[in-house]
Amino acid sequence: MKTAIVYSGQGAQYAGMGKDLYEQYDSVKEVFAQASDTLQLDMAALCFEENNLLNQTMYTQPSILTVSMAIDALLAENGVKPDIVAGLSLGEYSAFVKAGVLSFPEALKLVKKRGQYMTEAVPLGEGAMAAVMGLDRKIIEDICQEVALEHGVVSPANYNMPGQIAIAGLKVPVEIASQRLSEAGAKRVVPLTVSGPFHTSLLEPAAKQLEKEIQTYQINDPSMPVISNTTARPFEDAAHIKGLMVKQVMSPVYWEDSVQKMIELGVDTFIEVGPGKTLSSFIKKIDRSVNTMNVENIKSFEKTLQKLT
Structure with missing residues (x-):
């Protein structure tokens, strides 16, 4: 069995995401505490309570990243190790953290900036x-x-x-x-x-700002294969990743092709990590023969562990 973990993208967020896991597991609480310390904001309040910030891109992105990495920590603690990782758009940054490309605190800061640049690139409503x-x-x-x-x-x-x-x-x-x-x-x-025309040439101003911002971050070679949204192929090294991080903001996301590539590389089991089940539903439509599961709450976490053992 070859397993891929795939991480949720923007649009999957909802008030209360990750709350029951947070209340039950210390490893989840620790990830939330680290995110709160890094960004100097109450990440639990942002993710769990009804508020106006959760759907604003510069807050949506770090909140989904936090929930995804908290669930990921819980799966790792229970012996779940992927052979390959990918994520939809923003979810690619969760995959980067998993593969050691970025540290979690650096990824949080970077996606908050990315969200800000994306919002500023095209005025709301245009x-x-x-x-x-x-x-x-x-x-x-x-x-x-x-x-x-x-x-x-x-x-x-x-x-x-x-x-x-x-x-x-x-x-x-x-x-x-x-x-x-x-x-x-x-x-x-x-x-x-x-909130915007994401993954089009209109996001070029955001890509240019992101390119400058990335220069101040430590980007590492991936410790496991990460499939790129932009090329639907594994990233090669840190330099390749830096270039594609910039391009990804204003280029189409080839999700169907990325899933096909993972299957071609031998993946037969996909675990969607983060809020929602969007990626699982896409994967089922791409290839019915593979196993799909998702983890977003206690029920789906327990169900996934049962299936994997």
Whole structure:
């Protein structure tokens, strides 16, 4: 059996995530305490109580990272060791911590900055995203390209699974592309409630700021294979990671291709770590023959341990 741990991305957050695990396990409490000390904010209050900050990108990113690494510590304590890791967008930073690329405190500081830069890159309300269901990726790419030439930025942002690709860009081009994609035979085109047009060229200002910021961090070679969102291949070394961290902010996330790559490398068991079950549902649609499980609370933690023993 070859196991991959995959980490949740932004959008999976909810008030109360990780709370029952925090109340029961010291190792979870320790991770939360470290996050609170590092960022000088009450991470438990941010994750567990209804508040306005949790959905603001610069707070969402460190909060999901904290919950993911707290669950990861609990799994490690129970002997769960992945052979390979990956994460969706923000989740890639959890994978970096797991593979020793970044220390947890440095990753927290970096994703908070990343969230801030992403928010500042495009003023609220100017960008949009939509999920396109049931249409071939080549048709989506071609229509986005046509609309972009006429009306402004719109492009594929997330290749999630067969039959589901998210597009993003400026509001009007996304609306026009959505209409044309429906006419081209998409089963459904659903506008997404997100705070920005992530993983498009509009995020170039964020990428440039991130590039400067990264220079002040200690980035290490990975201790285990980490699959890149941007290339759907394993990262090579610290220099390769630095370049792709910058590119990843403004490039599409090739999640479907990344999962296929892990399966090609022999993975037959995927454990989703962090809030929600989004990645598990994508993986099931990509390849029904693999085992998928997720850990976000006590019930799913106990169920996963049972399956693994």
